[in-house]
Structure formats: C-alpha cells, structure tokens
Amino acid sequence: MTPPTATAEALLEVDGLAKSYGALDVLTGVDLAVPAGQALGIVGPNGAGKSTLLSVINGTERATRGVVRFAGRDVTSVSPADRARAGMGRTFQIPRPFTHLTVFENALAGASYGAGLHGHAADMRALEALEMADMLDVANAPAGSLPLLGRKRLELARALATEPRLLLLDEIAGGLTEAECDSLIATIRQLHGEGITIIWIEHVVKALTAVVERLVCLATGVIVADGPPDEVMRSAEVQRVYLGGGL
Amino acid sequence: MVVVNALVQGILLGGVFAMAALGLSIAFGILRVVNLAHGEIMTVGAYIAAIALSRFGVSVWVSLLVAVPLLGLAGYWVQRAMLQRALRIGELAPLLVTFGIAIIIPNVLIELFTTNKQAIPTGGLAVSSISLVEGVNVGVLPLITMAVAVALIAATQLYLSKTRNGRYMRAAADDWETLRLMGVDHRRVYALAMAMAFGIAALAGVFFGMRQGGVTPYDGQLAVLFAFEAVIIGGLGSLWGTLAGGIVLGVSQTLAGVVSPELPLLVGNLVFLAVLMFRPTGIVQSKVAV
Numbered sequence: 063m064t065p066p067t068a069t070a071e072a073l074l075e076v077d078g079l080a081k082s083y084g085a086l087d088v089l090t091g092v093d094l095a096v097p098a099g100q101a102l103g104i105v106g107p108n109g110a111g112k113s114t115l116l117s118v119i120n121g122t123e124r125a126t127r128g129v130v131r132f133a134g135r136d137v138t139s140v141s142p143a144d145r146a147r148a149g150m151g152r153t154f155q156i157p158r159p160f161t162h163l164t165v166f167e168n169a170l171a172g173a174s175y176g177a178g179l180h181g182h183a184a185d186m187r188a189l190e191a192l193e194m195a196d197m198l199d200v201a202n203a204p205a206g207s208l209p210l211l212g213r214k215r216l217e218l219a220r221a222l223a224t225e226p227r228l229l230l231l232d233e234i235a236g237g238l239t240e241a242e243c244d245s246l247i248a249t250i251r252q253l254h255g256e257g258i259t260i261i262w263i264e265h266v267v268k269a270l271t272a273v274v275e276r277l278v279c280l281a282t283g284v285i286v287a288d289g290p291p292d293e294v295m296r297s298a299e300v301q302r303v304y305l306g307g308g309l
Numbered sequence: 310m311v312v313v314n315a316l317v318q319g320i321l322l323g324g325v326f327a328m329a330a331l332g333l334s335i336a337f338g339i340l341r342v343v344n345l346a347h348g349e350i351m352t353v354g355a356y357i358a359a360i361a362l363s364r365f366g367v368s369v370w371v372s373l374l375v376a377v378p379l380l381g382l383a384g385y386w387v388q389r390a391m392l393q394r395a396l397r398i399g400e401l402a403p404l405l406v407t408f409g410i411a412i413i414i415p416n417v418l419i420e421l422f423t424t425n426k427q428a429i430p431t432g433g434l435a436v437s438s439i440s441l442v443e444g445v446n447v448g449v450l451p452l453i454t455m456a457v458a459v460a461l462i463a464a465t466q467l468y469l470s471k472t473r474n475g476r477y478m479r480a481a482a483d484d485w486e487t488l489r490l491m492g493v494d495h496r497r498v499y500a501l502a503m504a505m506a507f508g509i510a511a512l513a514g515v516f517f518g519m520r521q522g523g524v525t526p527y528d529g530q531l532a533v534l535f536a537f538e539a540v541i542i543g544g545l546g547s548l549w550g551t552l553a554g555g556i557v558l559g560v561s562q563t564l565a566g567v568v569s570p571e572l573p574l575l576v577g578n579l580v581f582l583a584v585l586m587f588r589p590t591g592i593v594q595s596k597v598a599v
Contacts, residue, residue, distance in 0.1 A: 122486065146492035160483040163476065171480050174473055175492040224492055 072131075073098040073259050074119065074228055079128035080283075081111070081118050088114045090283035091128070098227070101260040103270035103291065106280035107303060112263040113155060115280065116230045119261070120152045121145045133227070147178065151226030155233040155263075157213035159220075161206030165197060168205050168216055172223030188223050195219035196249060211242045218249070229253065231262040235269040247272050267295065279303060310444040315567045317445055319560030323539075324455030325516050327555030329532055330539035331462060331548070332509035338546045339482045339502040342392055342403045346410035348533025350507050351514030354380055355524035356418060358515045359427035369429060369519060376511045384507025388500040411529065418526035426523040435519060454516045458552065461509065466548050478502050538581040544591020553593045557584075 072095040081089040088111045096102050106112050117123035119130055121142035130138045137145055146152075151172075160168050169188035173179050179187050192198050195218045200208065205216060214234050221229060231250070235243045243266060251273050254260055264270045270277065270291070277294040279287040281303040287294045294300055329351060336344045344350075354376045361372035387410070395402035431450060438446040469475035477498045480488050485495040517532055518524040535558065543554025558577050565576030584592065 120490065122490070141494070142489040143492050143494045146490050152490050154487070158484050158487045160480040160487070162479055162483055167476055168480075171476065171488065171493065172491045175477075178492075220491065224490075 071097050073133060074261070075129075075131040076115075076119065077129045077131075079115070079118055079130065080126045081114050081123060082126045088283055089118065089125075092280075092283070092285055094278065094285065096228075096259060096261060098259055099257050100276060101254045101262065101274040103274035103277045104261065104263045104280055105265075105267060105270065105277060105294075105300075109282075110280040111283045112280055113232055116152065116232055116261070116263060120150045120230055122152075143175075146224055147175070149225070149227035150230065151221030151224050151228070152230040153214075153217035153221050153232055153234055155236065157210070157217045159205035159208065159213055159216050161204070163205055164202050165205050165208070165212075165216055165219075166192065166201040169197075169219050169223045172220045173225075175224075187225065191219045191223035194222050194249070194253065196245070211238055211246070214238065214246065215249075218246075222253070226258065228259045228261065231260065231264075233263055233265060235264055235266040243269055271295075311567055312564070314445045315563040316560060317441070317447060318451070319563035320556050321447060321451035321455050322559030322563060323552065323556030324451060324458040324559075325513070325520055325555070326535050326539040326558050327552040328454065328458040328461060328509070328513040328516055329536035330543065330551035330555055331458070331465065332506040332513060333533075333536045334540050334543075334546070334548060334551050335465070335502060335509070336506040337540070339478045340388070340392070340499050340506075341400070341482075342396075342407070342503075344506065345404065345407040345533065346414065346529075347407075347506075347510055347536055348529030348531070349411045349414035350380060350384075350510040350529075351517055351532045351536075352418065352524060352526065352529040353414060354511030354514030355429060355518030355528070356422065356427060357511070358518060359429045359524055360422075362429065363427065369431060369515060373512060373515055376515060377508045380511035381504040381508035385500045385504040387507070388503035389496065392503065393496050393499065411533075415526040415529065422526070424526060426525045428523040429515070429518045430522075431519050435522065450519060454520070457512075457516070458555070461512070462548050462552055465505070465509075469548075474498070474501060535577075538577065542581060542584045542591060544593045547591065547593045550591055550593035554591065557592065 074096040076092055076094045079089055079092040080087070092115060104112050114123060118125045121140060125138060129136060132145065132148060132150065137148065160171065166188060169191050170184060173187035173191065174184040192201055195215045197215050197219050200212060208216060218234065235246055238246065247269050254273055262270060262274060274291060277289065277291040278285055279294055279300045286299045286303060287297045333344060333347045336342050357376040357379065358369050358372040361367040361375065362369060391406050392403045395406045434450045437449045439449065440446050469479055477488065477493055481495050481498045488495050539551055539554035539558050541554065542557050543550030557580065561580040562573035562577045565572035
C-alpha cells in the first residue's frame with residue numbers, strides 16, 4: 063500500500079491496474095506513482111502492455127480492475143474527453159492527425175476544448191503549441207500532407223495545445239532518422255524543462271535516456287524494474303526480459 | 310425550345326433534390342450514418358407545415374420556424390439516445406435503427422392523419438411563373454427552392470470551415486477517438502451534426518411538399534430515393550456535389566419527360582446507375598470532406 067503522503071505528492075497514481083481483453087490479460091496489476099514534474103520512461107518488449115497502460119491512464123480503454131488517480135482525483139471512470147480537459151495530453155504511436163484540417167486547425171482543436179479557451183486566446187495557444195513543437199512554418203498546410211516527422215510533431219503540438227500537466231508520449235521517436243530523432247528529443251527535453259510531467263513509452267532507448275530521470279520496465283503486464291535509467295537498463299531483470307532466459 | 314425549357318426546369322428541379330440530399334450528405338459525411346429514415350423526416354417536416362396551416366391557419370413560411378428547430382431537436386435526441394448506442398455495436402446497427410424509424414413514422418402518420426393527402430397550399434406561388442424568353446417560363450416556387458438550396462449549401466460549407474463546432478464536425482468525421490483526447494465530447498458533436506441533418510431534412514420536406522401540393526405518409530420513400538441518387542451522383546462527402554447531383558437528376562428527369570410522361574423516374578434511376586457503374590466516386594471531386 064502506498065503511504066498517504068506519497069498520494070498527496072503524486073500527479074498521477076495507478077493502483078493495481080489490470081486490463082484484460084477476454085481471456086487475454088494485458089496488464090495484470092500495475093502500481094505506479096509519478097510525482098509532478100517527473101519525466102518517466104517506460105520500456106518493455108512488444109506485447110508487454112505499454113500502450114495499453116497509457117490507454118487505461120488516459121481513458122481510451124477502461125481498466126478491468128484498479129484505480130487511476132490524477133491530481134488527487136479518482137478518474138478511473140471519467141471519460142477521455144474529461145481527462146483531457148483535466149490536463150492529460152496524449153500522442154499516438156501511429157500519428158492520427160485530422161487529415162482534412164490544417165495544421166493550425168488541428169492545434170486549435172486542442173486549444174479550444176482541451177484548454178477551454180475561446181477566440182483569440184485559443185488562437186494564441188494553438189500558435190504557441192505549434193511553436194513549441196517547431197511547426198509554425200507549416201501552420202497552414204493540410205495535416206494530411208505532412209511527412210512522418212511532421213505528423214509526429216503535430217501529435218505533440220495538438221497535445222500541448224490542451225495545456226497538459228501530464229503528457230503521455232507513445233513511441234514518438236519510432237520510425238524517425240537519427241537527425242529527426244535528435245531534434246525531437248531536444249523539443250521534449252525543453253518541454254520537460256518547463257515543468258510538464260511526462261510519461262514516455264519508447265523503443266528507442268537512447269531517446270528516452272537522454273530525457274527521463276526515471277525508467278520503468280514493463281513485462282507481461284507487470285512492472286519488473288523501476289529506478290534511474292542506467293540502473294534499470296543494467297538490472298538482471300531487464301536483461302532477462304530483453305534477451306530471454308533461454309538464450 | 311422544348312428541350313431548352315426542359316433543361317431549365319430540370320436545373321430548377323435539382324434545387325429540391327439538392328436540398329433533400331444535403332441533410333443525407335451531412336449525416337453520412339460526418340457521422341458515417343446512412344439515414345434510411347431521411348425521407349420520413351422530410352415527410353414529418355411537410356406534415357408539420359400542412360397541419361400548422363389546416364389546424365392553426367399558420368402560413369407555410371411561418372411553420373418552418375417550428376418544423377426546422379423541432380426536427381433539429383429530434384435529430385439531436387435520436388443521435389444521443391439511439392444512434393450513438395447503436396454505433397457501439399457496429400456500423401450496421403445504426404442503419405437498422407434508421408430503417409426502424411423509417412417504418413414507424415409512416416405508420417404513426419397514418420394512425421394520426423389517415424392516408425389522405427394533406428394539402429400544403431402556397432397561395433398561388435406554385436402556379437406563378439416568370440417568362441424568360443418565348444416558350445421558357447420558370448416557376449417562382451422552383452426558383453425560390455433553388456435559391457434556398459444554394460444558400461443552404463453555402464451556409465453549411467461556411468459553417469463547417471469557419472466555426473469552431475464546424476471544425477469539430479470535420480475533425481469528428483476524420484477521427485472521433487482522437488477528438489476525445491482534445492477534450493471534445495464527440496457524442497455532442499455528432500448529435501449537433503444530426504440535429505443539422507434533421508433540421509435541413511425538415512426544410513427540404515416542406516419544399517418537397519409544396520412542390521407536390523401536399524404530403525402523404527408514403528412520400529418519404531420517393532424522397533429518400535431522390536436524395537440518395539443526388540448524393541451518389543454528386544459524390545459522397547461533397548456538399549456542392551449534392552447540388553450538381555440534384556441538377557443532373559432533375560435534368561435527366563425533365564428531359565425524359567419530353568419524350569414520354571412515363572419516363573422521368575426510369576431515366577433518373579438509369580442515370581444514377583450509370584454513375585454508379587462508370588464514376589462511382591461521383592461527378593464532383595470532393596476537396597473538403599464534410
């Protein structure tokens with residue numbers, strides 16, 4: 063059991079979180095507390111339940127068991143839209159821009175509902191988010207015309223426009239060239255510097271360790287290691303999970 | 310001159326088809342719901358106009374102020390209470406729900422008002438006309454209908470591209486799951502879109518009824534057929550396409566009417582079939598998804 067003091071400090075807290083699809087148990091009991099301002103990385107092999115964990119945290123999937131608390135409030139049965147308004151932003155592994163809207167209109171969607179802004183204030187917030195994601199120069203382009211890096215940055219900009227306190231990043235560096243990856247890392251590091259709490263799933267471990275101060279390894283639906291990045295990557299548990307016991 | 314006259318009448322006839330098609334196009338473009346009850350919603354709109362006149366002496370134009378918001382509200386409620394739930398089951402479920410509504414409405418209307426035609430008199434509007442040149446007269450009512458249809462399409466286009474709710478409708482058409490993550494309640498956006506679709510259907514129904522001089526409980530079946538044909542001919546998801554589709558359908562019908570009074574429906578359907586076979590994406594390429 064987590065002591066009450068830790069509850070008060072954590073921006074996000076999940077207790078005994080489980081998610082099953084029929085007979086398939088994807089998450090079997092995850093306990094995690096993320097203090098405000100922390101950048102937390104999550105690694106784990108394919109099928110470990112990483113994306114599902116993010117989905118249950120932001121409400122796109124309902125938890126089978128367990129509790130999600132955000133900013134001291136139980137949000138387990140709150141809709142994803144309400145969670146977004148409460149300050150949870152999320153990007154998807156495969157970018158999902160509103161392809162028929164311009165880049166600016168995409169960001170505006172986040173600013174006017176997520177952040178609850180209107181008129182000029184919403185416009186300014188959308189522009190600010192585009193600037194933070196380094197997208198101002200393509201603001202009027204149709205989102206459907208963007209290349210992969212642009213789409214990934216747009217995911218970020220749209221999430222930022224909602225003025226998130228917690229940013230959930232799902233494999234945002236995947237599929238990018240090394241140079242593209244570096245420029246994205248710089249952007250995310252800057253966001254972290256501004257005090258946004260980040261939970262970041264990534265296969266590109268180099269990208270993660272450049273930003274996060276805490277790393278969690280997820281395997282078969284439970285946390286098997288938790289601590290400073292280099293310690294976690296060296297731990298016997300993680301070696302076993304990644305290299306397999308049989309090798 | 311006979312052909313020119315038929316062309317002009319056909320173009321104007323396209324106005325009422327386009328208006329009927331617009332609501333259908335919105336429901337499909339934004340919600341991906343094929344509303345089989347669209348024609349019946351039009352019929353209810355026409356009934357409200359007919360009853361307002363016969364029971365309360367209210368003019369057709371004033372009755373629109375009741376019919377449009379009332380059916381708009383109904384659309385909001387149908388989406389929230391029925392279609393949204395059905396969408397969770399699968400894509401086919403909403404289709405069946407609208408099919409059910411399409412069966413219920415005529416039966417309720419028969420129960421309440423019998424199968425008799427309810428007149429929608431327009432005070433001579435339906436028979437007054439303007440002479441363009443020798444042999445070509447255009448009716449005032451078709452002209453008004455066309456003007457309203459064009460204005461309605463332009464207004465809808467403007468609403469979708471320039472307003473906040475319009476943007477969310479386009480975004481919801483793209484990806485409602487992501488829209489949720491922007492903090493938007495997509496169910497509300499969908500319900501607003503359906504309210505628009507129903508409201509426009511009511512308006513179209515009144516104009517359709519005026520053209521026919523009245524309305525019966527069965528008129529929806531033909532109306533929804535014309536609406537579907539106009540949407541498909543024009544191109545799914547294109548608003549101005551509904552106007553083009555309506556005009557093509559209207560012109561094919563009136564030109565066929567020149568040859569024989571029995572041909573219009575058949576030829577209209579054949580043109581529709583030809584478009585489905587040779588240009589299934591419609592004659593207007595959509596730049597902006599509804």
